Amino acid sequence: MRNGIHTLRGTIETPQGIARRAALFxxxxxxxxxxxxxxxxxxxxxxxxxxxxxxFDDVQKLEANAKDNAQFGWATTDGLAQDWSYVDPDHILVDDLFISANTAAPGEVNYIIKLEL
Structure with a gap:
């Protein structure tokens, strides 16, 4: 932790069947x-x-859906130069963060999430 900046990093297996919980309280x-x-x-x-x-919820998400109010951040990659990510700036994590991932073939995906306190 440095100046209120925190980093979560790891891998998530797909298809997992459940959303990964990151307890942040x-x-x-x-x-x-x-x-x-x-x-x-x-x-x-x-x-x-x-x-x-x-x-925000513990229900696994397999597709990005901006009309789902529980979703607030999305990232995609094709393994080349076509990476994209967006975080809705209008959110605050009061309790837990949940992470879901999906891939074309079963396997693991790496992630890095930067948080501010």
């Missing part, structure tokens, strides 16, 4: 986390095409 109801950025990249050449979704 810091004991304060007045200071909460906000996601600043999200990036994904393939861990093998088999699962180059991937999507990662950040959301």
């Amino acid at each position: 810091n004991g304060s109801w007045t200071k909460n986390f906000k996601v600043v950025s999200v990036n994904i990249f393939p861990s093998t050449i088999v699962n180059n095409d991937a999507i990662l979704i950040l959301h």
Whole structure:
């Protein structure tokens, strides 16, 4: 942690069947986390095409859906130069963050999520 910046990083297996939970409650109801950025990249050449979704609920998400109010961050990659990510700036994480991912072939996807306190 440096100047209120935190990083979550790891891998998520696809298809997983459940959303991965990142417990973020810091004991304060007045200071909460906000996601600043999200990036994904393939861990093998088999699962180059991937999507990662950040959301508030524990229901696994397999597709990006901007009309789903539980979703607030999205990232995609094709394993080459076509990476894209967006985080809705109008969100605050009061409790937990959930992460879902989907790939064209079963495998793992790497992620890096930057948070601000």
